[in-house]
Amino acid sequence: MIGAGPGGMTAALYASRANYSVAMIDRGIYGGQMNNTAEIENYPGFKSIMGPDLAQNMYDSSINFGAEYVYGSVESITDLGDTKLVKTDSEEIEAKVVIIGTGSEYKKLGVLGEDEFGGRGVSYCAVCDGAFFKNKDVVVVGGGDSAIEEGLYLTKIANSVTVIHRRDQLRAQKVSQERAFANEKMNFVWNTNVEEILGDENKVTGVRVRNNQTGEESTIDAAGVFIYVGLNPMTEPFKDLGITDDNGWIETNDQMETKVPGVYAVGDVRKKDLRQITTAVGEGGTAGQQAFKYIEAHK
Structure with missing residues (x-):
């Protein structure tokens, strides 16, 4: 498994329960974006649960049948036919099946000041950085689920x-x-x-905005800017496999199979409409079961 988010961890659970040797490779803490989510209300079985708590619960289940967590950053996958060679920044692992669940990351606005004030008022994670803006005025950029849910979280802290x-x-x-x-x-x-x-040498002081209907420009004062304007798939190491579309999303069929036999993809890295924990878990179960069938058929 490449990636230890909800999809990768579920796939690891299914594959290891079938008595296969399973490694979950991730460059960060298991759980993925769940660790950046304060409260989850749409995961069955819980009226409400903190994101890091759900991540820990999933991880405990995923390693229950022997799957191992391996810290590392995957650099490439080479198709060797019967096996695949996964190269990380520290080792090479040969496997019969690879399931990709690397997820996605937040897009940047690409405007002046965004990089300059990163970590000094510009953030992509309210749960991570919200505490720095207690009783201050903040801006959230975006109108999707992440923007509004994280904005609601910030109202508990900000002015x-x-x-x-x-x-x-x-x-x-x-x-x-x-x-x-x-x-x-x-x-x-x-x-x-x-x-x-906008900002001074040390911190954000506001944003300059333009109305896209009238062209009128104005300034909004703010101590923090939280940006949620879409996602980019984390698929750079896999582009040579020819399994991504023009925008980098991995294309699969309903069985989570990519164009390369023995390579599957789950979760937010896939080309699809709904990116939720529930969909990633379902896809992980499907991929784990398909991995079992693939290995049994190629013995």
Whole structure:
């Protein structure tokens, strides 16, 4: 397994339960983006659970039948026919089946000040950095699930949360929208693009924005800028396999099979519409079972 998010951990559980030797390779802590999520309300079996707690529960299950967690950054996969050679930054591992679950990462805005003030007011994780903005005014850029859910989380800490969205309506789930509109600490700026992140030598002081309907520019004061404008797949090491589309997403069929026999993909790295913990878990179960069938058929 390359990646120890919900998809990778579920695949590891299924494959190891079939009595295969399984390694989960990840360059970070197991759980993936669950560790950056304060509260999860849409995972069956829990009315509400903290993201890191769910990650730990999944990990405990994933290693219950002998799967091992291996820290490392995968650099490439070479198709050797009957086996695949996985090269990391520290070793090479040969395996009959590879399941890719490397997930995705948040896109950047690509505006002035974004890189300059990274870690000094610019963030892509409210759970990680929200505590630094207690009783301060912050901006959230985006209108999807992540933007609104993380914005709601920030209202528990910040003085105010201003959501800047390039469209005139949100794309988040209706229940999240209703909570956001009802929250007195949340404000909304519609049809607006962030042009520049402003600050002094040490910290963010605000954003310069432009209304994409009128062209009018203005400045919004803020101590923090939290950016949620989409995702990029983490597939750079796999592009030579020819399993990604033009945007880098891995294409699979319903059995999680890629174009390369013996290579599967699960979770947010796949080309699909819904990227949720529940879908990743289902895909992990499918891939784990398909790995069993593939190995049995190629003995």
